[in-house]
Amino acid sequence: MLEQKLRPRRMRLNERIRSMVRETSVSVKDFVYPIFVVPGVNVKEGIASMPGCYHLSVDKAVEQAKEIFELGIPAVEVFGLPEYKDEIGSSAWDMKSPVQQAIMAIKKAVPELVVVGDVCLCQYTTHGHCGQLCDHYVDNDATLKLLQKVAVSQAQAGADIIAPSDMMDGRVAAIRQALDDNAFINVSIMSYAVKYASGYYGPFRDAADSAPQFGDRRAYQMDPANSREAMKEVELDLAEGADIIMVKPALAYLDIVRQVRDRINHPVAVYNVSGEYAMVKAAAANGWIDEQRIVLETLTSMKRAGADIIITYHALDAAKWLQG
Template identity: 60%
Template sequence: MTELNFRRHRRLRTSANMRAMVRETQLDKQDFIYPIFVVDGENVRNEVKSMPGVYQLSLDLLGEEVDEVASLGIPSVILFGVPDAADKDAEGTGAFHDHGIVQKATRFVKERQPDLLVIADTCLCEYTNHGHCGVIENGIVLNDKTLELLARTAVSQAKAGADIIAPSNMMDGFVAAIRAGLDEAGFDHIPIMSYAVKYSSAYYGPFRDAANSAPQFGDRKAYQMDYSNRTEALREAASDVEEGADFLMVKPALSYLDIVRDVKNNFDLPVVAYNVSGEYAMVKAAAANGWIDEKQIVLETLTSMKRAGADLILTYHAKDAVRWLEGKA
């Protein structure tokens, strides 16, 4: 046989220990942010039909959930408020009320688990009776009038004890408005985790079930990004960096790993990938039908997000992922 000249890459794959020794990307529980949906009322534990294992929880049942998160070593949660329909109005005033559901939940979590970082989702869509992320006039979301309400929301969340403000509305100038509002209120130490690159995506469907936040007319394409665009993401992220963002989030994650890498390569801030509800729901549905190995699919998917450049991953799989990584399930 003719002598061949080639590299033997398989030498580094010969055993589990060898593969672990040279593994380039490592998932860790410190990477995860766990989302929680909080509702008014008592003894409410509503499983989201399209998101098995995810629940809307009232404050009296929230303690068990955050205790479990803390016991697993997950360092942070993000709180989404689900107010009663009767409390919604045209300007989403429940978002910035001192006794709003996120504000109450934030105080509860910080008292119960003071070391757990609380991230407050800062948007209006869950609180408006029209389901859009801002003030509506003649069927159009008004950018600049919305900014004032977002700043008020961020300040009220910081007053309640939120460690990080996470605005998800995609209004132009939202980071600048929120940064100015926080600084003027004495919260210059509170970082902003900007949903810097948020696409208009069909992957959000189950979340809108969980948060009761679907728009009552039209869609959000006039303010969320067109999923066909790539360079626009860098313009969006650059604006948020200039305005004072401390983290840059890309949402969704799985179909946008190229964007995660672009953001990582171009900016020196921590990058967050949001493993969104539709991505979660598809895995759960396929696993329930026995078509995939849920554990292996989830860990592979989350690793791909970190490999693409995510420093943090916001995921509904967080609790299960920690158990799997630590051999507890």
């Protein structure tokens, strides 16, 4: 009798075989593409630290929304720079602000595109923190009332999903109550349940003009060293009514994504954040990496870890690559 030889390489022999036994696949339907809207008309200005991303006026955001939909990407997340800032971020719930105007315009032009509204105050406040201040401390409960206003205004504009990213305790319950009280029972909540105080956010803070004017956000965003605390945040947000749970950032926290996926039966989202994107773009620009290969490998790792939804600035390019 011949000695049995175990040869896993047989299943790697060529692409036809590899594709037949492939365990994880990335689809354009997994993506949410973030956009940054600004005041004005006919504005399309490149963001220096995020090559390929732009500040867009509402009219240009609508044009990009049409492109996004034509590529098969199902959703867009809208961030914005307001015309004015104040201590409490009141422009965040102003129906004339770029975010609300963009949501309305996109839903009118491309009604089948899912629109996600980011709920936070950092880019709307003069101090750059994510809530109302009491001295130099973010007042959690006072902030909840402001977040309710933001969420309702975005729902009124037509947002399908509300995504609170502020990391205040109890904000999911507060937003759910405000949405329900205003007859938006079918608007979903995608909670930034596990949002770490990360160094990977740098380019976004340039893009959204949201850097804090003093201190940092470690008093409300999570310590990168903690994983058990992440599970606590997930449990709390689900109990408060979250429909989708997000982990942010994605790449350095794939272990957390896997723990969340193994623990819950709700959809899991990840945010492939600006710093992760910018590093790939910089290396590719210098000819050090194969951008397409690296991006698709990275996105596959997020799916493999357990993500159902990937919010990524690579979405436009990845959609084109995946469709050949």
